[in-house]
Amino acid sequence: MTDFFWLIPFFPLVSAILFVIFGRRFPKKYVSFQACFAVLASFMLAAISFFSLLNAGPSHSLLEKNLFSWIDAGSFKVNLSFQFDSLTAVMVLVVSLVAFLIHVYSIGYMSEDKSYTRYFTYLNLFVFSMLVLVMASNLVLMFVGWEGVGLCSYLLIGFWFEKHSAANAGKKAFIVNRIGDAGFLIGLLFIFVHVGSTEFSAINEAVLGGVLTPALATLIGILLFIGATGKSAQLPLYIWLPDAMEGPTPVSALIHAATMVTAGVYMVARMNLLYSMSLTASNIIAVVGGLTALFAATMALTQNDIKRILAYSTISQLGYMFIGCGVGAYAAGIFHLYTHAFFKSLLFLAAGSVIHALSGELNVQKMGGLRKYLPRTYYPFLIGAIAIAGIPFFSGFFSKDAILTHAFAQGQYIVWAMGILGAVMTAFYMFRLIFLTFHGKERLEPDVKKHIHESPPIMTIPLAILAFFSIIAGYIGLPAVVGKKYNWFGHFLDPVILSSHEAHISMGTEWFLILISVAVSIAGIFIAYIFYIRKTQIPSTLVKKFPFIYKLLYNKYYVDEAYNAVFVNPMIRGSEIIYDDFDLKIIDGAVNGSAKTAAWSGKLLSRFQTGFLKDYALIFLLGAILVIGFLLF
Amino acid sequence: MIPISYFIVLSFILFFLGIVAFFVKKDLLTQFMAVEIMLNAANLAFIAFAKSANALDGQVIVFFVITVAGAEAAIGLAIILLIFRHRKTIKTEDINLMKG
Numbered sequence: 001m002t003d004f005f006w007l008i009p010f011f012p013l014v015s016a017i018l019f020v021i022f023g024r025r026f027p028k029k030y031v032s033f034q035a036c037f038a039v040l041a042s043f044m045l046a047a048i049s050f051f052s053l054l055n056a057g058p059s060h061s062l063l064e065k066n067l068f069s070w071i072d073a074g075s076f077k078v079n080l081s082f083q084f085d086s087l088t089a090v091m092v093l094v095v096s097l098v099a100f101l102i103h104v105y106s107i108g109y110m111s112e113d114k115s116y117t118r119y120f121t122y123l124n125l126f127v128f129s130m131l132v133l134v135m136a137s138n139l140v141l142m143f144v145g146w147e148g149v150g151l152c153s154y155l156l157i158g159f160w161f162e163k164h165s166a167a168n169a170g171k172k173a174f175i176v177n178r179i180g181d182a183g184f185l186i187g188l189l190f191i192f193v194h195v196g197s198t199e200f201s202a203i204n205e206a207v208l209g210g211v212l213t214p215a216l217a218t219l220i221g222i223l224l225f226i227g228a229t230g231k232s233a234q235l236p237l238y239i240w241l242p243d244a245m246e247g248p249t250p251v252s253a254l255i256h257a258a259t260m261v262t263a264g265v266y267m268v269a270r271m272n273l274l275y276s277m278s279l280t281a282s283n284i285i286a287v288v289g290g291l292t293a294l295f296a297a298t299m300a301l302t303q304n305d306i307k308r309i310l311a312y313s314t315i316s317q318l319g320y321m322f323i324g325c326g327v328g329a330y331a332a333g334i335f336h337l338y339t340h341a342f343f344k345s346l347l348f349l350a351a352g353s354v355i356h357a358l359s360g361e362l363n364v365q366k367m368g369g370l371r372k373y374l375p376r377t378y379y380p381f382l383i384g385a386i387a388i389a390g391i392p393f394f395s396g397f398f399s400k401d402a403i404l405t406h407a408f409a410q411g412q413y414i415v416w417a418m419g420i421l422g423a424v425m426t427a428f429y430m431f432r433l434i435f436l437t438f439h440g441k442e443r444l445e446p447d448v449k450k451h452i453h454e455s456p457p458i459m460t461i462p463l464a465i466l467a468f469f470s471i472i473a474g475y476i477g478l479p480a481v482v483g484k485k486y487n488w489f490g491h492f493l494d495p496v497i498l499s500s501h502e503a504h505i506s507m508g509t510e511w512f513l514i515l516i517s518v519a520v521s522i523a524g525i526f527i528a529y530i531f532y533i534r535k536t537q538i539p540s541t542l543v544k545k546f547p548f549i550y551k552l553l554y555n556k557y558y559v560d561e562a563y564n565a566v567f568v569n570p571m572i573r574g575s576e577i578i579y580d581d582f583d584l585k586i587i588d589g590a591v592n593g594s595a596k597t598a599a600w601s602g603k604l605l606s607r608f609q610t611g612f613l614k615d616y617a618l619i620f621l622l623g624a625i626l627v628i629g630f631l632l633f
Numbered sequence: 634m635i636p637i638s639y640f641i642v643l644s645f646i647l648f649f650l651g652i653v654a655f656f657v658k659k660d661l662l663t664q665f666m667a668v669e670i671m672l673n674a675a676n677l678a679f680i681a682f683a684k685s686a687n688a689l690d691g692q693v694i695v696f697f698v699i700t701v702a703g704a705e706a707a708i709g710l711a712i713i714l715l716i717f718r719h720r721k722t723i724k725t726e727d728i729n730l731m732k733g
Contacts, residue, residue, distance in 0.1 A: 611729030613664070614656060621652065 005049040006065040006082040008092060009131035011038040016124040023117040032107045035120035039103050039127055043096035050089045054492075061085055061495035064137060071140070078198060083137035087496040090334060090489075091134035091266055094341045095259045099127045101462040102254040105349050108459035109250050109356060119159065119248070126152035130259050134266060139188050139198040142267070146184070146231065149260045150177045156255060157247040169243035176240040180230015187223030190216070200270060204498065207273045217274055221281030224271060225288075228264025234292045234322060238315045239560055245307040249352030252307060257314045257348050258341040265321040265337050269330045273498050276328065286326025286407070290418035293319030295557070297425035301432075302553045305362045306351050309433050313388065314344055316422055320403050323415055329406030330497045331490040335477045336399035338489075342473050343387035343396055346466035350381035353455040353463065354437060358448050364433060369442035373452050376460040378438050380467040385434050387470040389427035390521040397518075398474030405479065405513050409505045420520055427524025435532035481510050640681035647674035661713050661723040665706075672702055 015038035019031070026034070049063065063084040071078040084092070103123060110119050129148025136142035150173075158170025192198055194216060195206040206212055212220070228234065233241035244256045255261070268275060268285065275282050293316045300312035317340050324333025355362060357374055371378045387396040400423065407416040444452070454460070477489035485491075531538050543550045552558070608619075651671035655664050676695045683691025717723050 609731060611732030613661075613725040613728070617655060 003065075005045065005063050005084045006067065006135070008042050008045050008049070008096075009082075009128050009135060011041040011045075012124040012127040012131070014038065016121050016128060019117055019121040019124065023121060026117065028116055031117050031120055035124055036100065036103045036107070038124055039096060039100045042127065042131065043093070043100050046089070046092040046096050049084050050093055053084065053086065053089055075196065076192065078138060078140045080141060081137045081199075082135045082141075083200070084135065085496050086492050086494075087266070087269060087334065088134050090338055090493070092131060094338050095127070095130050095134065098258045098341050098345050098466075099123075099130075099254055101465055102250045102258075102345060102349065105253075105352075105459050105462040106248075106250040108456050109352055110248065113248075115159070119156075122152055122155045122159070123251075123254070126156070126255060126260070130263075133263055137200060139191060139200070139203075142270075143184065143188060146227075146263060146267075147181065149255070149263065150174065150181070150231070153177075153244070153255050153260055156251040157244045159247055159251065163246070166246040169240075169246040173240040173244050176237050177230045180227045180237055183223045183225075183230070184227025187220045187227065190220045190223065203271070204273045207277055212274070212277065214277055218278040218280045221271070221275050221278045222284060224267065225264075225281065225285055228267055228322075229288065230264075232261050232264030232318050232322070233315045234264070234288050234318065235295065238292065238296065239563060241315055242308050242311045242556075245305070245311050249307065249348060249355060252311070253345040253348030253352065256311065258345040261314065261318060262321065262337045262341070265318065265325060265333055268322070268325045269334050269497070272325075272330045272496075275325070276498075282326050282328065283412075284326070285322050286412055286415045289319045289322025289324075289326050290407075290412075290415040290422075291319070292316065293323065293422040294418040294425075297422040297429065298553055299556045300429040301425060302550060304365050306354065306364050306367075306433065306437065307348070307362060309364070309429060310344070310347055310351060313347075313426065313429065316426060317344065317388070319422070320400060320419060323407055323412075323419055324403040327403075327407045327410040327412050327415070329403060329410075331477075331487075331493045332399065332402035332406050334493060335489050336403055339387070339395035339399040339470075339473045342466055343384045343394075343470040346380055346384040346463060346470050347388065349459070349463055349466065350377050350384060353377040353459055354381075356455055356459070357452055358444070359451050361445070361448055364436040366443050366445060366448075367437045368440045368444070369438070370452075371438040374438075374454050376454055377463065380460075380463040381438070382434060383467040383470050385430040389430050389525060390423055390517055391525075392518055393471075395470050395472070395474035397521075398477055398479065401479060401514055401517050402477065404517055405505075405510060408509075408513055420516065423517060424520045424524040427521045428528045431525045431528035432532055435528060439533060440536070479510070479514065481507055481514065637681050637685040640677060644674045644678040644681065647671070647677065659724055659726065661716070661725055661728075664725065665709055665713065669702065669706065672698065 015034050018034065019026070023031070053061070053063065064081065065083075066079050066081040068080050069077065070080040103120070106119065106123065110116055113119060126149060129145050129152055131145075133142055133145025133149060136145055154170045154174040157173050158167045161167045161170070188198065191203060194212060195203055197203070207217070230237045241256055241261065245252055247256070275285070296312045296315035296319060300309050300316065303309045303312065317336070321333045321336050321340070324330065324336060354367070354370065354374065354377055357370075357377070358367065361367065383394070387394040390397045390400045400419075404416055404419045404423075407419060442449070478486040480487065555561070648671050651667045651669075651674060654667035654670070658664050658667065676698055679691040679695050679698075683689065683695075713723055716728065720727065722728075
């Protein structure tokens with residue numbers, strides 16, 4: 001069976017192709033079945049491959065399959081080849097499992113939509129692209145998946161393209177990602193020029209063999225990381241992700257929370273040997289991650305749109321993953337990716353369930369007291385919030401703690417402090433969201449309240465499953481204080497994370513760090529409790545007292561406005577100038593000029609066409625005489 | 634036996650008259666008749682040459698030309714008739730739609 005592991009991405013692809021060809025003729029029920037089954041098949045095969053990898057032991061840590069030589073141009077050779085090692089296994093399992101649950105959930109969420117088949121076509125295509133991205137054994141094929149998920153993201157953000165804002169958000173995501181992709185592509189070409197191949201194994205060998213100088217490694221590392229900041233929504237390219245919430249909520253859960261946005265983290269972890277060569281690049285990653293974790297968390301504090309709060313939270317959590325990668329704790333970063341996939345998709349799906357119940361209401365200020373109406377949404381949501389807040393014994397605690405402990409152990413105290421500050425805010429804004437949505441006074445619009453209803457089981461069962469994983473997912477990577485051998489997750493990744501250099505800190509320090517992170521989480525929740533349950537006047541007094549800070553946060557530091565002023569508007573104005581002066585005058589001038597020349601010469605020649613029969617006859621006669629004269633003399 | 638040059642000269646005269654009539658006359662019908670005269674001048678030349686060369690080819694061609702001329706005359710007259718119906722005139726200086 002393991003020989004066929006490379007088939008994993010192709011189930012969703014076949015399904016998507018069938019939808020494109022026969023989609024109109026399929027009944028709705030069959031569409032749902034085929035879409036879900038294709039992803040389930042991928043998951044099953046991934047699970048089989050995973051267990052065989054687990055049983056094969058450390059000597060067979062890699063499955064490889066070279067399908068065919070894809071590009072063979074001179075020295076540039078690229079194979080269409082897949083690989084399956086422990087890192088890929090984690091990614092494939094997470095992607096296919098979460099994708100399957102979200103497909104099932106979508107059956108309920110999208111049931112009323114008129115473009116039902118189109119939705120599942122895109123979703124299947126996305127799963128295919130994502131699986132290609134994580135299973136590719138070279139950077140070029142990975143880039144194909146990288147662009148494929150970007151395309152699907154664009155299509156799904158703009159899924160309701162009749163809505164102007166959705167179409168614009170899709171464009172924004174696509175264009176911002178292009179900026180990052182340019183960096184990625186340049187980095188890829190640098191690797192090809194200096195290594196001569198883009199296979200991951202060849203790159204690792206080149207790094208170990210000292211082919212790449214540290215300066216070159218820094219350059220390549222930074223270029224690739226620019227790609228990651230685009231795809232994984234880090235400073236300064238995070239701006240597309242909040243707008244991406246215009247898409248259907250299950251899409252936000254799958255693409256813009258659990259899977260696609262983690263591609264950057266995966267890529268950095270995949271290239272960990274390269275990054276281990278360059279302290280500069282690693283430090284940049286850690287600092288960018290820390291800043292993103294902190295700033296995105298502050299932006300989430302004052303938002304009122306339920307999905308945007310979660311979007312900023314996603315950006316912030318991605319920042320934590322990059323902190324992990326930046327301080328050399330790649331396994332911890334991937335561990336957080338893995339736990340985050342469960343609890344963040346859970347939060348999004350639960351939010352989707354709330355939105356569904358309230359007929360599309362997004363503003364948390366118009367919710368409140370929903371706990372008694374939506375109990376089967378409330379409890380999963382609560383579990384997700386506890387997990388992300390970092391309360392012990394839930395999955396988010398283990399992974400976030402692992403990252404922060406490593407950051408501290410590496411001496412990155414500033415990054416660690418940013419992470420801790422971010423953690424307080426994470427706990428605060430998540431529970432602000434919970435309290436505003438599910439507790440307190442009802443602030444529902446009357447006509448919304450009339451239609452309030454709990455979501456159908458097809459939506460709440462995936463929530464329950466994800467809630468289950470959000471609780472237990474962390475137990476395969478216990479912190480070192482319990483015993484090093486209990487970090488199965490870390491050991492499983494050992495064959496791929498070749499660069500891990502464990503920094504040792506004493507047990508006491510580690511307990512102390514854990515205590516701090518637990519304390520800040522509880523503090524965050526407690527503050528949220530005081531603000532939004534006990535003394536609900538506090539937030540408004542604070543707003544009055546510090547209107548400047550509130551406005552700054554509420555408007556997200558005016559980053560969008562600044563980008564518009566610095567990049568977008570000059571670009572538009574420059575285009576207008578070029579349009580007016582170059583396009584209209586020179587290009588159009590050349591085209592119109594040649595047309596005018598032709599018309600003018602035509603007019604000149606048309607003077608011969610007098611329209612009088614006798615003139616024609618005369619010319620005819622003269623012509624005949626001329627020909628005869630020529631023949632005779 | 635009449636020498637062939639007589640026929641050729643007659644043919645020339647007829648042809649020349651046709652040309653002159655075509656350019657002098659102003660209405661389409663007369664011009665059309667002028668064209669017919671030129672055509673028959675050419676026919677005459679054909680027959681004369683055929684006779685003197687003792688070959689039948691020229692005479693056969695004349696049969697063809699007469700047949701085609703008959704058809705052409707029918708169409709030409711029909712066109713002239715239609716133009717007249719349409720424009721109430723067949724003066725060529727009034728008909729200059731093709732002016733560029």
